[in-house]
Amino acid sequence: MWLVAPEAFVRIRVLVGMFTVILFAAVCSVLCIKDRKKIEAFRRFVTAPDEQSEIEMRSLCGASEQEYVSVLSEELHDLRDSVMQSGRQLRDYQEYVENWAHEIKTPISLLTFVVDNRRDELPHNVVMKMDNVTSQMQNYVDQMLYYARLKSDSKDYLMESIDVEECVDEVIADYRSLLEEKGIRVRKCLENGEVYSDRRGLQFILGQLVSNSMKYTNEQPEISFDFWTAGDKKLLSVSDNGIGVKSCDMPYIFEKGVTGDSGENRKHATGMGLYLVSEMAHDLGITVTANSKWQNGFEIVLEFPDVETKI
Known part of the structure; x- marks a missing residue:
């Protein structure tokens, strides 16, 4: 064609070039869309590794990648269970500490009451030391309660x-x-x-x-x-x-x-x-x-x- 009709060959060459560019852009667009869908599916899968998100993730992966999805799914399920267990243990610990702090206030109040009623009978230096001890105990209990209060999700x-x-x-x-x-x-x-x-x-x-x-x-x-x-x-x-x-x-x-x-x-x-x-x-x-x-x-x-x- 180049020997018989050089002008036609030039026009066809331009068309072929344009078609190649369009085809390349279309392929790139399709691949980008597919990658974007895979990324979004992966994000949903990592955030909430349930059965539906795992099926969606598998459908967008090739055969070689599906094995990695299975392994990742197992690890995420184990991690989620571990986090939930740690959360329960932390809540139980916080409740125990708060209950202990409230319960310890009773003997502290009783000790203060006894010292107040026996001030005239006890030596002055003993009374002052007892007051010192009870004040320090109360201060440490208050620190513990307010520390738990600061770390709590709800504030009053x-x-x-x-x-x-x-x-x-x-x-x-x-x-x-x-x-x-x-x-x-x-x-x-x-x-x-x-x-x-x-x-x-x-x-x-x-x-x-x-x-x-x-x-x-x-x-x-x-x-x-x-x-x-x-x-x-x-x-x-x-x-x-x-x-x-x-x-x-x-x-x-x-x-x-x-x-x-x-x-x-x-x-x-x-x-x-x-x-x-x-x-x-x-x-x-x-x-x-x-x-x-x-x-x-x-x-x-x-x-x-x-x-x-x-x-």
Whole structure:
């Protein structure tokens, strides 16, 4: 044809080229669609490896790939069963811990009741030590309960307007015996302090901060509570004049289990107090910042969200 009719051959060559391009594009499109369907089927199969998704996956695979689908199906079923069993065990463990924490409150309350009724009969130093022990036990139980509460899927926070001074006084009352035993002076500057938050959550935060300050006291110990406003911000500061935190430890004080390198005072620390404070504050929308200089006190500042309440 090229010898007889060169012009016709050129036109046919163009048509053949166009047909080849169209055929190649069509084949690529079909393969892409098939691959996309296979990927979607694989995603459904991995997400929910039931019988229907497995049949769909097999129909899109070749004979050599179906064996891999069978092996993957077995592994996914075993993994799903293992995850479900672990979930049940975790729920059972959480229920046990919460029930134990509630049950242990009864003997703690009984111990407190007995000590209160026998204060005049027991030596003063014994009474103070018993108060110290019961307060520590109650603090650890509260940590456990609030840790379980923070990790729970459901939260029962009650957001309301809170008088800061009243809330601080309730926390101080819980730690009064320990504060008196350690000779810690409490200073408050909380005039016109009102925030919008969950009362129990805020009391837990303040309680952990007071407990933390009492552990690392210095000479003439003092804990200060200050409230002020800066524009739309409402700020509450809890500070002490204790040993403080080294600058190398400051970036990590809110991490779980971190106790820092502050000598003998931190040997028995759990590293959970400030971690729970940061987690609870995050749930309540409170911004937490820390300031400290080694051997020159420690301060936590709580910044409350600006909320407009309507009746």
